[in-house]
Amino acid sequence: MLTRIDLRDTDPDARDLAAILPRADLDVAAALEAVAPLIEDVRVRGAAALRDAAERFDHVRPEHLRVPASAIERALADLDPAVREGLELSIAHNRAGHAAQLPVERVTEVVPGGRVVQRWIPVRRVGLYAPGGLAVYPSSVVMNVVPAQVAGVERIALASPPQAAFGGLPHPTILAACGLLGVEEVYAVGGAQAIAMFAYGAADDDGAPTAGRLADAAGPTRPAGPAPAGGGGGVLCERVDVVAGPGNVYVAAAKRAVRGAVGIDAEAGPTEIAVLADAGADPELVAADLLSQAEHDPNAGSVLITDSPALADAVDAALERRAGATRHAGRVRAALTGPQSGAVLVRDTDQGLAVADAYAAEHLEIHTSNAPALARRVRNAGAVFVGPCSPVPLGDYLAGSNHVLPTGGTARFASGLSVMAYLKAVQLIEYDAAALEALAGPLTALAEAEDLPAHGEAVRARLG
Structure with a gap:
């Protein structure tokens, strides 16, 4: 099922490896051209543009762009108890994991009587995006909100696409997750238009200038607070300092477009997993994990890196069987047989590690006899999952790590979402x-x- 790439007799450098390995084609530049008019429309017309975009892309015209508090309360009350328990565990584990990321203030006496204090200050307001396309992701609500809360962000807004099946509101499980986290400012806005709303603000009708226009004209301003849902010509959504959260290529393109007006976390692409495995790995576990990411999206990447052709054969057989039995069989087969997925044969685990570093996977699993030691040698990966009992889905939900991770090889220089996305270093x-x-x-x-010379004069002026 997986396309084979045999590197056993080659020894290319890392640059050549990156060109050879499977990867989804993500044309953010082309998407940027598509979203630019939409971003400008939201910037100019505010709420009216957001409603028009919802009707066009989500096939519903929301009555409320700002979700009423009663809808959040109702969604939480109606939440399946088992799902609630899972979300509460996820929140608790992620609070513990992200609290460990907080940097400490340090005071350095550079010379006697001269010191530098390194402070970490949270941004005041963030806009978070929870996608709602092929699947619903309350886990992304947790992964976005928890590090912002741990970092000390004062005001958190969240947007998720309106759903025709739920009267133009986001999916109830998304709203319930917001309720569990205490997030009260929630918007039924999806896609690039949500990113534009957060970056520039949005007026509550089509006549008043947006908050972004007002700020551009008068310098940085901060309205007293977001207006309640409904009409009245006020501010629907105040602009934010940082935008974060995963999404499709149009969300990634919108982030690129507004970067500079606001901070962004990253331009996320399709999810991907690489599994570095030797002959002793369990092919059923490897196949199950490759398939688990393939069910996200037809463009998801699933890559096996192994020095064992026999393991590659066994994983292929297991994938064939499992792909036909899984719920999203069509989506899974498209992902596993696409150009972004494959099985890479290497001479040994050392070459396998070089291939894994060149691929720089969002998620890297290590199924080898020396997995803990090998994991310590990994340079490029969004997150590393060590051994047979640490599958990627654990990180997606309950491990205590963040699942918003760099994709498309950007793990060479980028990190996953953390408290640092919401903190500024000030000396x-x-x-x-x-x-x-x-x-x-x-x-x-x-x-x-x-x-x-005036620099020196500024010092001498203090010395008499």
Whole structure:
């Protein structure tokens, strides 16, 4: 089932490897052209543009763009108890996992009387996106909201697509997850238009300028707070400082378009898994895990890296059997047989590790005899799952790690979503007169070397 790529007799460098390996084709540039008019429409017309976009893309015209509190309360009351228990576990585990990421304030005495304090300050307001396409992702609500709360963000807004089946509101399980987390500002807005709304703000009718326009005209401003749902010409949604959350290629393109107006977490693409396995791996477990990610999307990537042709054959046989029996068989087969998936044959686990680093998977599983030691040698992966009892779905829900991870090879330089996405590093510099005087000479010399004499004069003015 998986296309074979045999690298046993080759020794290309990492750049060549990246070109050879399977990868989904994600044309963000083309999507950017498609979403640019939509982003500008939201920027100019606010709520009216959001309703028009919902009718066009989600086939429903929401009565309420801002979800009423009563709808969130009702969704939480109606939530299946077993699902509620799972979400509560996910929230608790993720709070513990993300609390460990918090950096500490450090004070460094550089010279006697001169110190630098490294502070970490949360942004004030974030806009989070929870997709709602082929599947519903309350887990993404948890993964986005928890690190923002742990980081200390004051105000959290969340958007998810309106659903025709639920009267133009987001899926009830999404709303219930918001209720469990205490997120009260929720919008029935999907896709690129949600990113635009967060980046530029949106007025509550089609006549008033958006919050983004007002801020552009008058400098950075912060309205007192988001207006309640309904008409009245006020502000529907205040602009945010950071936008985060996974989505399709149009969401990724919208993030690229608004970057600079706001901070973003990453441009997420289709999900992907790589499994590095040796002859001792269980082919049934490997196949089950490759299939688990393939059910997300026909463009999902599932890649096996192994030094055992016999294992590759056994995994193929298991995939054939499992793919036909799974609920989303059509989607799974499209993903497993697409150009983004394959089985890569390598000479040994050392070459396999080089291939895994070149691929830089969103999720990397290691099924080898020395999995813990090999995992420590991995350089490029969004998250590494060590051994046969640590499958990717554990990280998707309950491991305590975040499942919003870099895709498309960007794990070479990017990290998964964490508290750091919502924190700013700010330094405090405090020197007394003696410490400043001791450095006046070398500072003035450097200022003169850069032909910036006023820099040195600013110091001398303090020394009499």
